[in-house]
Amino acid sequence: MPMAPMSSQCTKKETNRGAWTAEEDQKLAQVIEIHGPKRWKSVAAKAGLNRCGKSCRLRWMNYLRPNIKRGNISAQEEDLILRLHKLLGNRWSLIAGRLPGRTDNEIKNYWNSHLSKKVKQKEKQSRGLVAEESRPQNTKVKEMDFVEKRSEEGTSKGDEDSKFSHIEDGLFDCSSEGPLNLEWMSKFLEMDEDWLEFA
DNA sequence: AACAACCTCAACCGCATCAGA
DNA sequence: GTCTGATGCGGTTGAGGTTGT
Structure with missing residues (x-):
């Protein structure tokens, strides 16, 4: 091409x-x-x-590369991508690192062609639903608050990574554990909103 | 059948960071 | 400390395939 x-x-x-x-x-x-x-x-x-x-x-x-999975992203994987993206943003290589056999490029493409639309649609729907409830906070807002808070504390671009470091380097780092247990990861990610609240 | 519009995904680009001299 | 080449990442492009008219 x-x-x-x-x-x-x-x-x-x-x-x-x-x-x-x-x-x-x-x-x-x-x-x-x-x-x-x-x-x-x-x-x-x-x-x-x-x-x-x-x-x-x-x-x-x-x-x-060996062990590369191609196509057919499962519902479980999709859910995981959505959750990880909510948590990490467009950090495709990090997200890919949590999905064995998937590449950052594949996930990025999948997000751009499938999930971004889904998310937008969902957002539209939920916005319509919560409009009357005048609920100003969703998870994304909380996340932004957190990032802002960190930047107020004098965190630079380099430090931006560090806001994830305790996750990436500690309990969130699965790289040394061999094939990732997707179920476990999904369960873990159910905690993401609590984590953001805590942060 | 023919064409247009849309979608998918492999590959490229530019930039940031790292590592070694 | 600085320079330079290698590597890694996220964003973007566009050919080829698919679907709709």
């Missing part, structure tokens, strides 16, 4: 662009099997691929 002009990092020489061929995939997978998924520039060179390292990394991460 031909794309726009070359990025600055791929201008040095003529590089292949657009859709990957099966042959390219095979070459890339072979080299990564031997050398591992690092030093992408040299991986591209070793594989004899006329691709920039960035492109190879993306292809590996989103398509060739």
